[in-house]
Amino acid sequence: MSATVLDRIKAYKLEEIATAKSERPLPGVETAARAAQAPRAFEGALRRARAEGRYGLIAEIKKASPSKGLIRADFDPPALARAYVEGGAACLSVLTDAPSFQGRPEYLQAVRKAVDIPLIRKDFLYDPYQVAEARAWGADCILIILASVSDAQAAELEDAARGWGMDALIEVHDAGEMARAHKLKSRLVGINNRNLKTFETRLETTEELVAKAPEGALIVSESGLFTPADLARMAGCGVTTFLIGESLMRQPDVAAATAKLLADPVMKAAQ
Numbered sequence: 001m002s003a004t005v006l007d008r009i010k011a012y013k014l015e016e017i018a019t020a021k022s023e024r025p026l027p028g029v030e031t032a033a034r035a036a037q038a039p040r041a042f043e044g045a046l047r048r049a050r051a052e053g054r055y056g057l058i059a060e061i062k063k064a065s066p067s068k069g070l071i072r073a074d075f076d077p078p079a080l081a082r083a084y085v086e087g088g089a090a091c092l093s094v095l096t097d098a099p100s101f102q103g104r105p106e107y108l109q110a111v112r113k114a115v116d117i118p119l120i121r122k123d124f125l126y127d128p129y130q131v132a133e134a135r136a137w138g139a140d141c142i143l144i145i146l147a148s149v150s151d152a153q154a155a156e157l158e159d160a161a162r163g164w165g166m167d168a169l170i171e172v173h174d175a176g177e178m179a180r181a182h183k184l185k186s187r188l189v190g191i192n193n194r195n196l197k198t199f200e201t202r203l204e205t206t207e208e209l210v211a212k213a214p215e216g217a218l219i220v221s222e223s224g225l226f227t228p229a230d231l232a233r234m235a236g237c238g239v240t241t242f243l244i245g246e247s248l249m250r251q252p253d254v255a256a257a258t259a260k261l262l263a264d265p266v267m268k269a270a271q
């Protein structure tokens with residue numbers, strides 16, 4: 001079988017983690033994590049938006065991606081963060097992976113200083129060391145991609161997040177992964193419309209998997225959402241919480257585009 005993008009990412013991440021651990025041993029990272037501002041309620045901010053009848057947006061700060069290449073040349077993370085807040089985002093996602101997404105830990109740290117809303121470290125996590133890093137850099141939530149970790153690794157990452165007082169967004173993209181999500185504690189579940197192995201993006205993925213989610217889960221529809229009609233379509237199957245990057249990153253006026261995307265008051269059937 002040919003190596004997928006996820007296999008390649010995992011290989012360089014494991015090297016990255018080994019280097020980071022030797023350059024900055026865990027105790028020092030833990031000290032920095034303990035000194036960071038207290039974690040903010042990431043899932044809570046999204047649940048509040050939903051309870052108040054608003055779309056809950058996690059707006060993503062994303063310069064490039066493996067499938068799209070460079071998405072935004074003029075890339076100023078603190079300015080983009082402020083624009084997203086002005087436009088009404090509930091939370092922000094900041095890519096920290098450099099090789100595939102041109103992200104950086106410094107972007108997360110700079111965004112933390114620029115805005116008050118909760119942040120997720122968007123990266124490929126395999127080791128609790130990376131969860132401590134995320135907390136030290138100011139993240140309030142981590143991403144656990146079930147396509148790239150075992151059940152045991154997912155549980156270990158989730159426990160590390162809980163230990164730091166952070167939330168965990170559990171990402172699934174098929175029925176098998178959704179079944180695995182039931183075994184975890186987190187009830188914040190992202191359905192990725194993009195298959196990370198083939199890059200195929202289908203909004204049907206959210207529609208097909210939402211009914212298989214754990215009881216009481218808050219579902220986040222991730223990737224490939226561009227228009228108010230896309231959000232209304234997702235609301236039609238009860239999903240009103242979204243993770244959106246590319247479509248907003250391509251807009252010259254990010255604040256106005258975010259406000260426009262969220263302006264539609266369509267809030268249909270509750271999950």
Ligand SMILES: O=P(O)(O)OC[C@@H](O)[C@@H](O)c1c[nH]c2ccccc12
Nearest residue numbers: 192222223224225243244245246247
């Ligand atoms: O730019 P989009 O299509 O709006 O997608 C955002 C987000 O869902 C996507 O960046 C993403 C979802 N899961 C991930 C896992 C790793 C890296 C990136 C992702």
